[in-house]
Amino acid sequence: MTKVAMIVSANAEPFGIGVLAEVWGEQYHPDDGNPVFDFVACTPEPGIVSGSSGFGFVITHGLEAVADADLVALAAKRDYRTEDPRVSQALREAHDRGATIVASCTASFQLGHAGLLDGRRCTTHWRYGAELAETFPEAIVDTDVLYVEDGPIVTGAGSAAGIDANLHLMRQWYGARVAATTARRIVVPPHRDGGQAQFVRAPMPVVEAETLxxxxxxxxxxxxxxxxxxxxxxxxxxxxxxxxxxxxxxxxxxxxxxxxxxxxxxxxxxxxxxxxxxxxxxxxxxxxxxxxxxxxxxxxxxxxxxxxxxxxxxxxxx
The missing domain is CATH 1.10.10.60 (Homeodomain-like)
Structure with missing residues (x-):
């Protein structure tokens, strides 16, 4: 059974947690034949972990759950500029032993803090792309895509693109049928055309000068x-x-x-x-x-x- 360890930090984004739980944590699959995963939520300090939307999450496992995970999934958090050295260390150790790591939206910053984006293509929400590139200049940031796979590191763009990134991983590991069945269960397309560029509104600047x-x-x-x-x-x-x-x-x-x-x-x-x-x-x-x-x-x-x-x-x- 594939073990998936989801790391939840303080000020966690509920939607990101929900995406990971829906794709990897669903335990009830009547008649679809899809695999059930050993899904564990963990955090640096088990107990009530604050969320970014006014409510918290009860997480009972510590970061030791990451030690034998096949997939380490990072939930995005609101204060993404702040590094937790304990999370960074857990990520580096997971990477060194060959685990796959997936992060979407602002969670990509946590990978950068851990030094795992250096020399790698990656993505994040289009609003944060310039900041990610400036904060981690060795990273190769591409905000025109919905997700990027570079070796064992998979990064997804903002919000719902986390579903695309995780379904991509599921497709890679278990095949198109399993990914499509999962997508059907959570009522989304198994694959979306195009990248983030189609969602970005980029109005032309207002011309103040009278000449043109x-x-x-x-x-x-x-x-x-x-x-x-x-x-x-x-x-x-x-x-x-x-x-x-x-x-x-x-x-x-x-x-x-x-x-x-x-x-x-x-x-x-x-x-x-x-x-x-x-x-x-x-x-x-x-x-x-x-x-x-x-x-x-x-x-x-x-x-x-x-x-x-x-x-x-x-x-x-x-």
Whole structure:
């Protein structure tokens, strides 16, 4: 029987605990044939462990439960910047003896404190990616994905992406049928398309300067047209070189990247709020055809327009 030790620290995030308990801790599997795991929750100081949402958890096992675990699962905690040396030591010992370790969301910081992210690809919630990279400069942080497996270390992105990371591990160890059956039991898809990029809202910065604001307002109203830098420069009454320099100074990006961002954002809105065909959306936002829309949308959002619509459409089916 596979032993799974879940480490719960003070100020633990309830959702993260729930994810791990649902995937690995469920003891009742009527008729599905899935394995039952030896699931143990442990903590540095057994007893009542505080949670981040106003209630606590009774954890009766100490960190000695990690010593023979096949999988060590870290529950995220609110004060993720604070290291508990006891947890770090338990993680290093587990790693040294060959255990697999999984952590999602802010729990990735605990792996960093233990020195287990150095030279490894990893992820965390998109809100914390820059901080993780700054705090642990030897880590290779990728916040465009839902989870990363690098050797015996598996990291998941924020919140529900912990389910993706743990189902991935289950798929690796026990096969697609077991993972799919588990996913069906907890009423989630066994595999999700794309990465975190599709969930990140990244509005373009507001242009405060008066010189380009009228041109950008006009461009947003004419995205369907074949806009070029030359055309925008003429509208601003500038040379192309001056326009490009002024554009970067005032927006922090290039005209082409700005147009690309606005077109993708408009495509997102149409995918969410209309049932227009993909080809028609591509024409409305200035990509010309569905193939070009798919190319740029995939590069920016890490998923296809069709998959994005399935996930985020608010249009009721007839």
């Amino acid at each position: 604001a009228p041109v950008l307002d006009w461009a947003e109203e004419h995205l369907a047209e074949p806009l070029t830098v030359a055309a925008l420069a003429r509208r601003a009454h500038m040379s192309e070189r001056t326009f490009a320099r002024r554009f970067r100074d005032e927006t922090g990006t290039t005209p082409w990247q700005w147009l690309l961002g606005r077109r993708v954002a408009m495509a997102e809105e149409l995918l969410e709020t209309t049932d227009l065909p993909i080809e028609q959306i591509a024409q409305r936002v200035g990509f010309g055809n569905a193939a070009t829309l798919r190319h740029h949308f995939g590069a920016v959002r890490g998923t296809s327009p069709q998959a994005y619509r399935r996930s985020f459409s608010c249009v009721e089916s007839a």
